[in-house]
Amino acid sequence: MPKRTGFTLLEVLLVIVLIGILASVVVLNFAGDTAEEQVDKEAVRFQQVFQFIAESAQLRQQEWGLVVTENSYAFVYFNDNTWQWVQEPVAARAYTLPDGLSLQLELDGLPGAEQNLLSQLDWQQDEETTFAATKTEEKPPLPQVFILSSGEISPFRLNFNAIADLKAVQMQVGTDFSIPLTRYTADEN
Template identity: 40%
Template sequence: MNYKKQLPAKPSLKGFTLIEVMVVIVLIGLMASVVQFNFNGNEPEKLLEKESQRFAAIFNMAAEYSMLNNVELGLVVDSEKNTYQFLGFDGEKWVPASGNKLLEPYALPEEMEAILALDDLPLDEPPLINSLRENEESDLTFSGSELDEEKKLLPQVYILSGGDLTPFTLRFKFIDTYDAYIATSYLVSGLYTTPLTIEGPISDE
């Protein structure tokens, strides 16, 4: 009687999904960007360039995350606190993005400021923006752990899961009272989609 030698079954190998691979690529690209602008330079223009590059890299990452995970994100620039942060829409309200420190509130150096300007939206806004605006008109509010009063957080710039975003420009410049003040700025722009563009140094005179 012939007996066939049975070979041990090969273990099943589970590969990475396309989304997992793309997320890793995005993170590697962001890390590379961070390394590039972590240079040693104290020249005022270099400091402005560093902050504009940081913002653009993180915003581009947030847009990729929004598309890959089918979630709506928003940007809030607080001129009083001199910070910017990202929000996420949970289906009912906008909440601070958590789980990634890069998306949490970031304070600019005290000698700098970021000035947000919003361009006119196209006549036909994406239906999703209209839907999000309807939710904003409700009386939903929530408070932060360090706030005495309830504050409703609303995005100034929308980052939609379909790849669209609100046109905007964010100008990085020094405050007038800065000892080493120079009339120079860097301009980060988004025109309906990513990647963002960076212009500078631009003379403000």
Template identity: 35%
Template sequence: MKKAHGFTLIELLLVIVIIGYLVSLVRFPSLSKSPFDEVEMQANKLTALVNLASEQALIHNKQLGLSVGENQYAFLEFTDGKWQPITVKPFKTEPLPEDVTLTLKLDGLSWSQDNLISSIEMIDEERLEALAELPEEERLLAFPQVFILSSGEISPFDIEVTYDDFDTSVMFLVRGKFTAPVHVYDPRQQEDLDE
């Protein structure tokens, strides 16, 4: 009679315990990011894109712009006498995560005030009038508020990237000052900026 070969129940349990212990040693990243991590990632992404746009404008001798809405931002290119959205990655417009918002400040003023838009030569007045009937978010994204010029200059700006709900409030600051590179500041670094 042949003897059956196999594992005993104790051997199987021992292997399961060892595998369970090894798995517990490995840290799996959380499937959902903390608000701080999410805002930091979005602020770093925006900073990298503005710096890349500045390089592209300089290398390709193009006039680019950044338009900022509350829930998204768009990069635009000045071609054929009008501003056109850039539709190729990495500059393609994507909405922000649900609880992340943007606030653009130019010259220390919130962009919600009508300034600059009528005094800039690169604005197509007919298109501006045609867009007047669009919702505010679409209208804001039709023309740049931040100019990224082929000379390497960037119009100065502050963009607050904020996560705000009932429990948590986190704000990173993306700041551009006349030329690239643009910098991102976490909440602790912002305290040093104010001093």
């Protein structure tokens, strides 16, 4: 009787099932983050960059600020009697959130807002400027949040928002006067 070579039907089906399982694992890994994961990732990024900027302000004895729009944020610093866009470190440059995420800055109604000395200062610039941080020659607007060289930070809450499956996802990052920033989920607010 001649010896048969090749694969049995069972062996071929087993290989097809294994390839299918591996393919589904790869697709699930590259499918992207959920809205909750994206919001959390962006809040962590902001928290780390803000922490670095606040520590740099103290070390350099320099005043810094935060400028926020609906879908982006940037840091500025005070030099030669004007606010200037941050160029270094790269993480502190203007950052635009991925599509589907938005920001909302809360300044009023926080503890100590009425006694905050920064709110009593008359910060004025010669001309109004919109937040278009893509042009570094452009004069930045006044920051909404001040990060002082003394370690004091004007109180704020920054909400990172997303909508997924008709459900709002929110993460809040903020401080009352100093670092470290505190993160809150929507359940804790």
